[in-house]
Amino acid sequence: MAEPIVRIDGLRKSFGALAVTNDVALDVMPGELHALIGPNGAGKTTLIHQIAGTLRPDAGRVLIDGADLTGAPPAARARAGLARTFQITSIIPSLDALGNVALAAQARAKRPLRLFGRVAADEALNGEARAALAAVGLSTRAAVPAGRLSHGEKRALEIAMALAMGPKVLLLDEPMAGVGREESGRIVELLRSLKGRYALLLVEHDMEAVFSLADRISVLVYGEVIASGTPQAIRSDPAVRAAYLGDEAA
């Protein structure tokens, strides 16, 4: 049995009296696509913040590739192999698409902050960046300032940036948020192509996509994981059905 790439243990976070993350345990195995779903207000965003390092948990541990990074800042987690995308598109608008991705690759290059040498002509970085752009189907848009890409292209660019970091695990925060039907189909195919090559933790509202992609699904309700298992098992889980139906009825 291989070791998990991401392991979360007994994670707790409260805001005042409200427990937003209540004793959450979760892991992602190498090559696995583990999806995290839950109704609005279930605490998915708070959980992601704690995994990514932008929010410190009250208790519990976050391990990435065996290293305890519970209190570590986001940059340290990135260096440990965690790459993430953001729910609200987060790019660098003044750089072109290639520059965005090359900057991601630059972070793990040998001398990431070298003061001399034109970075625009840095073929080692550009090569990696082009490969990542090609993987997400943005090769022809490399020279376009990132701020001018379409929304769907920006979502794809986010994934390319994460890939260029050479990560061990990808944390994908609603990659299909706000994307039209056609483009979301493209992103599903993209994610499918990443399956098996990376450990993936996917948070997504698009149930059709989640159930067609995931190896394993965990369901978060009111800060607790109420179920975890294969898509078939989750589909027929009475507690999950109740949580979702209850949520829709309310």
Added chain:
Amino acid sequence: MSITLLTIQVLNGLQLGLLLFLVAAGLTLVFGVMDFINLAHGVQYMVGAYLAAALIAYTGSFALGLVLALVGALAIGLAMEGLIFRHLYARSHLDQVLATFGLILVLNETVKMIWGAAPISVAVPEALQGAVAMGEGVLYPVYRFAIILAALAVAGLLWLLIEKTRIGMLVRAGASNAPIVSALGVDINRLFMIVFAFGAMLAGFAGAMAAPILSVEPGMGDSVLILAFVVIVIGGIGSIRGAFAAALIVGLLDTLGRSYSVDLLRLFLPPAAARGVAGGLSSAFIYILMAVVLFFRPEGLMPARGRT
């Protein structure tokens, strides 16, 4: 280093701190509620002092001159808000800095054109002349006590306004979370104008009160502005309570630091060297304090914004 002398220095420190608070209060609210950086706030202090000087001389009455000066400071504040600041709320901080910097040049120069570059002095009102004996033949001017009391009264009034009135509630809410206030359907522009005008008047009041004990001169607002910045940063941006505590700390530290650093350094250094080093060091005390506070608490001592 007698007790009497210490008492006097503490009183001086309190007085400086309270005046700083009056200036800083408006500034921190404007930052907190509007996220607007107003370098020209110090100019309001200067304007208050000049108006007081001119109007006291013109009316021959300290009280009347003071009230008129407040009205004038308020009017000038409203004019600046309506003409310039209103167009800057949505701009970047850099634009705000630059425009209000330009405004400082304009107002400092205007004051110089009207009243000249030389300092002018304001007489202490007759009723508040004289001094209180502090023992051993050391006297402390009544007027300085009056400043302390008046500033305390205004601070108390401010506290009541903010804690007990609807506008105060909105201001507090705005300082910790501005979008929520506009979501409540409040006319945010009117709220901005009120906060702004009120802050301008407070700064003007501080300037007017300080006029008799300072030399009133062009640029006198600039150094106060920077001290007020230090106060706000130490106290936590947007926090009135923080501004109050920090203003007193800064006032006391600056005053006591200046008077005692020479004595302290003399323990280690020859007198001449001690004087030289102390001069540089004592002016740096509050900035060092600021650096230390920031290092441990980047949000200031009493941050207004809720934790997220």
Added chain:
Amino acid sequence: MSAEATGAGAAPPAPRRALALDGVSPLVLLALFGLFPLVAIATGQTYWLSLVNRIVIMAIAALSLDLILGVGGLVSFGHAAFVGIGAYTAGIMVDGGRGDLLLVLPVALALAAAFGAFTGAASLRTKGVAFIMITLAFGQMAFFFSQALYAYGGDDGLTLFERSTVAGFPVLENKVAFFYVSLGFLAAAYTLVRAIVGSRFGRALQGARDNPVRVASFGFDVFRIRLAAYVMSGMLASVAGVLLANQAEFVSPAYMAWQRSGELIFMIIIGGLGSLWGAVLGAAAFLLLEEALSGFSEHWKLAFGVLIVLFVLFTRGGLADLLRRLTSRGGARG
């Protein structure tokens, strides 16, 4: 943010910056500066030589600020302190008989680096408005400290009875030679800053300006990147200070007054944020304007303030952008 994200669906074609102009204009500008002394001597206008020399020196300071403000997005309002540190180092060392440029420069750079590391480490822990205020306050700290340097004139400042030598030779005593030395420093500073901006470091710095959270998520330590830029920028500004003290043969606390910091910001805003040759242009525009206005009335600051306010209210992008827009439009037509 969200409007930006949703409104860009049509993906308009990428704006082509006038690359040729970006490459050529600094050279043209340098050449113009280089020819200036010849013109000044030929026409006997040596007063203008010292004005233009001041422009060249202030352009170095403006360039250094542009690195952190324009490229790094950090609104530092205490930059004059670094200029002052350089100026006082020169003044005090010349006064002490150790005024050779080869001695003064390393000391000034080291002091500026130390001051930058201390103030930067404290102020970069904050963001936005707080950062502006804190850099301003640290600038004032330096200002008051210089006022307390009683041995070196205190408030009144310090007059230099000679200029720095260069490797023992009194090169700077000659106006024209001084001018070319300053111009050499400007050219070097421009090349250096340009190299930094175009490097891996520069891209990370620029990225952190636009989106620090994203850049940190890549694994970069944004704080250290900014601190390094802040220190480098301060060191470069101190070079301008060393030259300025020698040029004026005088140093005083006024060099560090917070208005000087404001003026530096205004210079790079006029020139266009982040445009390096715009910073040079802005320094020139600022000092010429100051010269023109102060010749016109003793209350020139009034007009100056009004101009600043109007400039902020009614223009965006500065002179460099204006020139670029004009020339690229012309290019499209022709």
